[in-house]
Amino acid sequence: MTDISPLLLAMDLTGVFIFGLTGGTVAVRRQLDIFGVIVLSIVTALAGGLLRDLMIGAVPPASLRDDRYLIAALLSGLVAFFFHPQINRLVKPVMVLDAAGLGLFAVAGCGKALTYGLTPVPAVLLGVLTACGGGVVRDVLVAEVPRVLREEIYAMAALLAAVIVIAGAELGLPRTPVAIAAALAGFLLRVVSVWRGWSAPRAPGS
Template identity: 50%
Template sequence: MSATLLFSILNVLGIFVFGLSGAMVAIRRNFDVFGILVLAIATGVAGGIIRDVLLGAVPPEALRTFWPMAIAAVAGLCAFFFTSLIERFKRPVMLLDAIGLGVFAVAGCRKALVLGVDPPGAILLGVMTAIGGGVLRDIMAAEVPRVLHEDVYALAAFAGATTYASCLWLGIAETPAASGAVLLAVGLRLASVRFGWTLPRPPSS
């Protein structure tokens, strides 16, 4: 599989799973179908819009073409009609969020590198791409953003983006570098929830 095709698939996957996570949060907050679609679309495309604006790639891809918002809307409709099926998975929002986090961290980092940003800046943009949609989703749903209270969240995105940039620097081919970095980020996020991993907190907390 070529790197271009891989990242096209990853981008679609990231938008879809983040759209699903936004829609599931909306459903749990008892939003109507319009609110579900709004939260699905906002969650699916916000990270990419932030990345593109900071890169100067304006108008952002999500506003230049129809398909990013369409994919997120389809995800919202899937959540609306198949809520009970999705709820069979243990903690579906967390699982979808982890997948979207890993995918967007690497895709965002890659786009920044392609546009000539140095690796440290590209890694930062990868993290912002990964967490942007989730932050907006939580704010719109009147929740504290997960990035502020779930320790291995932005850190997992950082690990994925850093791994991808490092692999390219070491001369590893783009496809295995991207695949491994996404799996690392997703696995780290899921493992942190499963085993209760946290970062140090102040002694008084």
């Protein structure tokens, strides 16, 4: 069993809570009961990390080995259920929370993949999968086209964050500043892309 750094653990748990909030907020908007809100929160919070851990051989997955993951996901569902009016006062709350979780999970996923000995390209892919997995499951469960497949830049924001982590590792830069910069870059690209209406390129003539 390979232990991850306290920084990656903190980013992973923070990402779990934030993504759980997005799942819970969407569930409240869809008028699900408290059970539905909690289930959607937990699935959204843990799906990406669960897939990542299974693919790199980190078994049992962290979300099943460390109670803090399930507790963070459960708390996020309860917070969304009881405090959704306050959350909805944010401008586009789901998008903002989703962008924050996206950056954190991309960094944590890529960093954990490197810790388990993966080379840069697979580590980047695992970072993107960690960041996008929970959101994809959330959107599918509420019968929406996943954001990662829409026009808005989504996976590219996670890709940017993961690439910054790899660049920092290759250059031997301090991990903490690199991780913070990478998470912030992913968050800002996602938010700015929505506000400015940027989108990924389409096939010519489509």
